[in-house]
Amino acid sequence: MQFLASLLLAAATVQAHYTFPKLVVDGKAEEKDWSVTRMTKNAQSKQGIENPSSADIRCYQSQNAGSVATVPAGATIHYISTQQVNHPGPTQYYLAKVPEGKTATTWDGSGNVWFKFHTEMPTVDKNKQMTWPGQNEYKTTNATIPKSTPDGEYLLRVEHIALHMAMQPNKAQFYLSCSQIKITGGGSGTPGPLVALPGAYKTNDPGILVNLQNIQPSAYIPPGPAVWSG
Ligand SMILES: *[C@@H]1O[C@H](CO)[C@@H](O)[C@H](O)[C@H]1NC(C)=O
Ligand SMILES: [Cu+2]
Numbered sequence: 001m002q003f004l005a006s007l008l009l010a011a012a013t014v015q016a017h018y019t020f021p022k023l024v025v026d027g028k029a030e031e032k033d034w035s036v037t038r039m040t041k042n043a044q045s046k047q048g049i050e051n052p053s054s055a056d057i058r059c060y061q062s063q064n065a066g067s068v069a070t071v072p073a074g075a076t077i078h079y080i081s082t083q084q085v086n087h088p089g090p091t092q093y094y095l096a097k098v099p100e101g102k103t104a105t106t107w108d109g110s111g112n113v114w115f116k117f118h119t120e121m122p123t124v125d126k127n128k129q130m131t132w133p134g135q136n137e138y139k140t141t142n143a144t145i146p147k148s149t150p151d152g153e154y155l156l157r158v159e160h161i162a163l164h165m166a167m168q169p170n171k172a173q174f175y176l177s178c179s180q181i182k183i184t185g186g187g188s189g190t191p192g193p194l195v196a197l198p199g200a201y202k203t204n205d206p207g208i209l210v211n212l213q214n215i216q217p218s219a220y221i222p223p224g225p226a227v228w229s230g
Contacts, residue, residue: 016086017046020079020140020158020177025071029080036069037179046083048162048173052201052208058109059157059178068104069179073186074147079140079158087162088132088212090222093118093143094157095191104153104180115191115228118143122217130217146230148189156181167211169203193225200224
């Protein structure tokens with residue numbers, strides 16, 4: 001009986017959570033899971049991160065990936081999700097340029113190096129319910145790599161912040177992964193502001209400690225730096 005109960009509990013847990021093992025660039029998916037995307041520690045458990053100051057908030061990785069994906073500047077990207085992205089909350093994308101002398105396959109992404117290039121705001125659906133772009137899909141929302149992003153190797157980070165429990169401190173859930181990419185055909189933009197992960201997020205940020213029942217959709221404040229759109 002106890003065994004059955006824990007099995008059911010495990011099934012329910014897995015169903016409610018997700019990982020993003022596969023990057024899609026202009027409609028073409030990486031050939032198999034975790035080949036350019038770094039395998040995350042929750043690859044099996046699917047558990048989100050609840051402490052936004054945790055070291056795991058950067059890439060949540062258990063290992064680096066073997067390959068690097070070529071991504072043209074201006075490309076549309078998204079990720080395949082292992083489960084339905086059923087929780088309310090924003091999808092955000094970040095990039096960090098690999099420093100001189102390092103490579104995307106080995107660099108750890110430390111320092112004030114991350115800029116955000118995409119976020120999402122909630123809207124109101126026809127039943128007057130707050131809803132989020134991409135909610136209930138089996139993939140993350142699309143984003144465009146800004147055309148003026150300089151060429152070179154980067155870590156690309158996707159995150160979905162699940163806010164259904166976020167009225168309590170350290171109960172928002174962060175689902176994320178990082179991919180190793182090489183941007184080509186880019187420009188001479190100066191991406192910023194640059195932030196560190198961990199560092200950019202605090203437990204009490206208004207986009208992390210938030211009761212969605214109590215706010216207007218337009219009043220939501222996505223956490224992290226301003227978006228750089230190139
Ligand atoms: C997202 O991008 C893919 C190409 O990668 C495209 O096929 C799809 O139509 C886009 N979806 C939306 C909603 O724009
Ligand atoms: Cu969940």
